[in-house]
Structures are given as C-alpha cells and as structure tokens.
Amino acid sequence: MAAMLIDLTLVGFMLAIAVMIMFSHRLFAIIVMSGAYSLISAAMFVNLDAVDVAFTEAAVGAGFSTVLFLAAMAWLPAEEKRDKALVVLPLLICMVVGALLLWGVMALPPLGDPSAVVHHHVAPRYLAESYDKLHIPNVVTTVLASYRGFDTLGETIVIFTAGIGVLLILIGATGRQPSPIPHDDTEDTDEK
C-alpha cells in the first residue's frame, strides 16, 4: 500500500514535469526539468528494489545527460522557435504508440508474481549459486558480469564505439588535435 502510494506520487510528479516541459519554451528550464524527470524515475526504480538501475539512472540520466545538454546548449538559441503548424500526425503517432504500449503492459504478469515465467527459467539457479557457491551477495553483479558476460562485453564495446564516433564527429570536424596544451593560449572562452 505504501509502495503504491509512493509510486502514484512519483508518477504524478513525472506527469507534471512532462506537461511543464511540453509548455515551456526556455531551453535551460527544459534541460533542468528533464534532469528532474530522470531523478524521479530513479526514485521509482528504488521503489521497485532495482537499486543498481536506479544508481545508473541517477548518475547517467540525471547527472551526465544534463551536463552534456548544458554544454550543447551554449551553441543553441535560448528560446525554442515557436511552431504554429498543425501537429495532428505526431499526436496521432504518440497516441497509437501509447495505446500499443498500454496494451502490451496488460499482458505482463503482475509485479512480483512468483509464478511468472521469468522467475522459473534460469533465475533460480543464479540465485542459488551466486551466494552459496561463489559467495557474491549481489546477484545483479554476478548475472551482469559472469552469467551474462558476453552481453556486458557487447555493452562496453557499444559505449566505446559510440564514444569514438562522437569524438570523431566533434574533434574531426574542428580539426583539433587532442593535445594536452591548447594550441591557442590567447583565447580563454571557458572562464566566463
């Protein structure tokens, strides 16, 4: 009951922030609010006992993305260009996708249902082995790094590749060599 109440409050906050983002035209406000949105979804993951996911969401979603957006904001106008065009098609797509997602959620087993299929495939073996045989209390780490080691290797490679790609676009575009000493000492744009 308490968890339900907390969830409802958090969803209320998220809805309020989403509506505020929709009606706001100031870029700075939108970025800060999307950070708050991530923080609230992190709180929601804590409520679901998914502490590791909450951790990641708080660090990446609320922390780093916000910083990146703020860094990118320096190159954008502060106000959104107001577009008075009709938005029927995007609205329609959003509603159809939302309805499909809701329909999909209906078919999911209830949260924490012990008889759900996912809890009967490999999960019991992982839970039993992780602590008794390997002495690693955090099963999430065991699954992530050991049982699903290939997936995590793939994730690491994805992060690496994405980083290389973005660095090539940004540094390659400006033609700047990544040197420890900035080649132009007269300009100091960072100390505004």
Added chain:
Amino acid sequence: MKNNPVLRVCSKVLFAPIILYGLYVQFHGDYGPGGGFQAGVIIAAAFILYGMIFSLKNLKKVTPPSVVHALMGIGALIYGGVGVVAFLNGGEYLNYNYLAADYAKGQHWGIILVEFGVGLTVASTILGLFMAFAGFEFSDYKQRKRR
C-alpha cells in the same frame, strides 16, 4: 566560475570524496549495488566538476585528452583480455571458472577485472565526450565546412 569562492571551495572539498565514493562503488559491486558502469560515471563526474569550475584548459592538464582516449580502448581490451586468459587456460571465452585453481576465486577475479575494464571505458568515454563537447568551437566548424 573560478572566481566564485563558494563554488571553488565546495568543489575542492568534494573532489576527493567523489572519487573515493566512485572507487567504493567500483570495488564493492560484488557486495552492494553498483559496479563498473555506475562507478565510471561517478569518477568522471568528479573530473567534470573540476573542469566546470576551473576551466577546460586546466582539466586538459589534469586529464590529457590523448590519455583519456587511450583509456577508452584499454578498458575494453581489459574486458576482452580476461576472456582470452580464460580461453588460454582451457576454458571457454569469458568463462571465469578457469582464471584460478578454485572456481569461486576465479569468478571473483574475473568479475573484479571485468568491472574494472567497464569502469575504465565508461569513465574515460564520458570524460572524453565532455571535453569534446565543452571544447567544441562552432566557428572552427563553419570554417572547416567552407573550405
């Protein structure tokens, strides 16, 4: 922002504890929530804070971009290397049971090393991205395009 005493003092006080916390999350991942992904972001956050307060120029002296870019690959290589070591010891690729004589110990070593690789890659990628974004000069870009 370096001329604001509140920001300067707070960031100086916070810098070391943030890194310490990041290391705790990194190496305590077996026992509590956390692991390489989270720790990487936290450690990168400490350097980003430093860069935001004390200018990008000083951050580039602390963490030279060339080193950061190299660490991106090294982290991924550590992960892959653990798999190769397991492979050479007679097991399957990434089968940590073969890393040590005792399979539980092998799993411990494997997980710690792999998480270290992940943390290295994530931290350096995020730091590299931040430096690239913050140091991006739009005028250079336009000039380049015109040429």
